[in-house]
Amino acid sequence: MSAKPALPETASREPQHFDVLIAGAGISGIGGxxxxxxxxxxxxxxxxxxxxxxxxxxxxxxxxxxxxxxDLHTFGYRFKPWTxxxxxxAAEILAYMGEVIEENDLARHxxxxxxxxxxxxxxxxxxxxxxxxxxxxxxxxxxxxxFLWMCQGYYRHSQGYMPxxxxxxxxxxxxxxxxxxPQDLDYKGRKVIVIGSGATAAxxxxxxxxxxxxxxxxxxxPTFFITGRNVNDLAETLRQLQxxxxxxxxxxxxxxxxxxxxFTHRCVDEPDVVAKELIGVVRNYLGSDYDVxxxxxxxxxxxxxRIAFIPDGDLFKGISAxxxxxxxxxxxxxxxxxxxxxxxxxLDADIVVAATGFNINVLGxxxxxxxxxxxxxxxxxxxxxxxxxxxPNLVWVFGYFRASWTLRADMVADFVCRLLKHMDGAGARKVxxxxxxxxxxxxxxxxxxxxxxxxxxxxxxxxxxxxxxDKPEWQHxxxxxxxxxxxxxxxxxxxxxxxx
Ligand SMILES: Cc1cc2nc3c(=O)[nH]c(=O)nc-3n(C[C@H](O)[C@H](O)[C@H](O)COP(=O)(O)OP(=O)(O)OC[C@H]3O[C@@H](n4cnc5c(N)ncnc54)[C@H](O)[C@@H]3O)c2cc1C
Numbered sequence: 116m117s118a119k120p121a122l123p124e125t126a127s128r129e130p131q132h133f134d135v136l137i138a139g140a141g142i143s144g145i146g147g148x149x150x151x152x153x154x155x156x157x158x159x160x161x162x163x164x165x166x167x168x169x170x171x172x173x174x175x176x177x178x179x180x181x182x183x184x185x186d187l188h189t190f191g192y193r194f195k196p197w198t199x200x201x202x203x204x205a206a207e208i209l210a211y212m213g214e215v216i217e218e219n220d221l222a223r224h225x226x227x228x229x230x231x232x233x234x235x236x237x238x239x240x241x242x243x244x245x246x247x248x249x250x251x252x253x254x255x256x257x258x259x260x261x262f263l264w265m266c267q268g269y270y271r272h273s274q275g276y277m278p279x280x281x282x283x284x285x286x287x288x289x290x291x292x293x294x295x296x297p298q299d300l301d302y303k304g305r306k307v308i309v310i311g312s313g314a315t316a317a318x319x320x321x322x323x324x325x326x327x328x329x330x331x332x333x334x335x336x337p338t339f340f341i342t343g344r345n346v347n348d349l350a351e352t353l354r355q356l357q358x359x360x361x362x363x364x365x366x367x368x369x370x371x372x373x374x375x376x377x378f379t380h381r382c383v384d385e386p387d388v389v390a391k392e393l394i395g396v397v398r399n400y401l402g403s404d405y406d407v408x409x410x411x412x413x414x415x416x417x418x419x420x421r422i423a424f425i426p427d428g429d430l431f432k433g434i435s436a437x438x439x440x441x442x443x444x445x446x447x448x449x450x451x452x453x454x455x456x457x458x459x460x461x462l463d464a465d466i467v468v469a470a471t472g473f474n475i476n477v478l479g480x481x482x483x484x485x486x487x488x489x490x491x492x493x494x495x496x497x498x499x500x501x502x503x504x505x506x507p508n509l510v511w512v513f514g515y516f517r518a519s520w521t522l523r524a525d526m527v528a529d530f531v532c533r534l535l536k537h538m539d540g541a542g543a544r545k546v547x548x549x550x551x552x553x554x555x556x557x558x559x560x561x562x563x564x565x566x567x568x569x570x571x572x573x574x575x576x577x578x579x580x581x582x583x584x585d586k587p588e589w590q591h592x593x594x595x596x597x598x599x600x601x602x603x604x605x606x607x608x609x610x611x612x613x614x615x
Contacts, residue, residue: 186519265512
């Protein structure tokens with residue numbers, strides 16, 4: 116008996132149809148799935164993720180010490196109380212997300228190991244056709260969906276941003292990127308250089324310093340940090356008073372957000388005073404002999420880049436103890452045994468770790484085609500950083516950078532559910548956003564104003580991102596305080612929404 120020929124990969128199954136397809140099972144995608152089941156229980160939906168499990172950022176990042184840099188009271192979902200310490204490890208965040216999945220029976224809606232490779236919109240059928248490849252078998256699957264909810268994050272998980280330095284190939288030891296940390300990397304008793312001064316470097320260094328011979332943080336320029344105890348005093352007090360956890364969650368979130376708003380205003384109104392305060396705390400940890408001026412006095416205004424929280428000042432304690440040190444300089448080239456710096460100084464290392472940030476990949480490296488034409492995302496204009504001109508029936512969750520990402524993921528989810536219900540009520544099968552007559556002369560600007568927020572990974576990718584206008588509805592303003600009132604008030608009958 117002859118074996119049946121294998122089906123061609125592209126035609127292995129009939130397309131499976133869902134009302135909504137969610138791309139990504141990170142904190143945004145799992146949140147989206149939760150809100151859909153609660154607010155639109157009649158909708159069928161599927162979550163696809165290329166990883167082996169849920170979590171996104173918290174699943175893929177495996178470097179020692181990996182933890183949040185903002186508090187989990189606000190990074191956690193609005194609907195599920197966070198009961199642990201404010202700064203949480205990746206494992207704690209994954210456990211929390213796992214509970215959300217289990218408590219709400221979401222697992223049956225999620226398929227892992229499915230990498231979405233293309234998304235094709237047809238205005239004739241008012242339908243997305245999504246092609247995915249199984250990462251384990253290579254099988255190609257086709258899905259159709261009325262609505263695409265993009266929760267794919269904003270950077271490539273498989274590869275961090277590695278600048279190219281002269282002589283990299285000459286270095287004898289391992290050169291690794293924190294984002295793809297080899298689990299068998301043996302750093303015990305070794306001299307390690309960590310290149311970078313952002314949240315990743317600040318997390319990684321105290322986590323490995325105790326085991327290494329020495330860790331050097333090599334930075335081009337200093338970064339702001341906030342330090343404090345990893346305890347929320349208000350939450351602890353409310354707990355002592357035996358207040359219900361749901362109440363504690365809400366009260367503590369409001370208090371944190373209130374304090375953050377005041378802090379953000381101060382960063383704009385009196386940046387020099389805030390900078391002095393933040394640097395003063397570092398000075399207290401490191402002592403008057405330490406060159407804080409050179410290593411911990413940033414050149415930019417506080418809040419132009421995210422400010423990482425350092426629980427219990429652990430990074431500075433490592434420096435004080437002599438286990439870690441900071442060098443502020445630039446790399447001239449790699450040598451066999453380490454780095455030659457622009458100042459002429461040499462740094463020896465057994466291992467070099469690049470904590471040099473992300474590669475932004477807008478739209479999850481998915482090839483988008485709209486009515487037969489390949490999409491040029493940068494040519495679109497964004498509606499509040501979540502919808503895009505010329506991209507019907509699609510919303511992208513792009514959270515906050517300064518405040519917690521998830522605050523916005525929850526708000527966008529409310530919007531999507533409201534939009535879906537509105538479309539059903541109006542008998543519409545297609546919605547797109549379009550500039551109104553009053554928007555026609557609107558200047559079109561880059562996605563984010565670099566005067567406002569300018570980390571390197573955003574600046575490197577600005578040419579790939581949609582443009583914004585100068586009116587609130589055509590911007591992602593990164594301001595939770597204005598959006599929390601604006602989002603629920605969005606008029607779905609406004610001429611910016613075109614229904615068919
Ligand atoms: C180390 C680190 C620490 C951070 N700490 C904080 C913090 O404390 N507070 C904060 O607010 N933000 C933090 N961030 C930013 C963080 O990424 C976001 O807050 C948030 O986790 C993003 O969630 P997400 O679900 O939108 O995207 P992600 O976490 O990026 O998840 C996206 C998921 O989509 C999947 N996906 C992407 N493309 C495809 C495709 N083509 N096919 C199938 N699946 C796909 C990915 O596999 C991934 O699982 C941190 C980021 C990093 C890297």
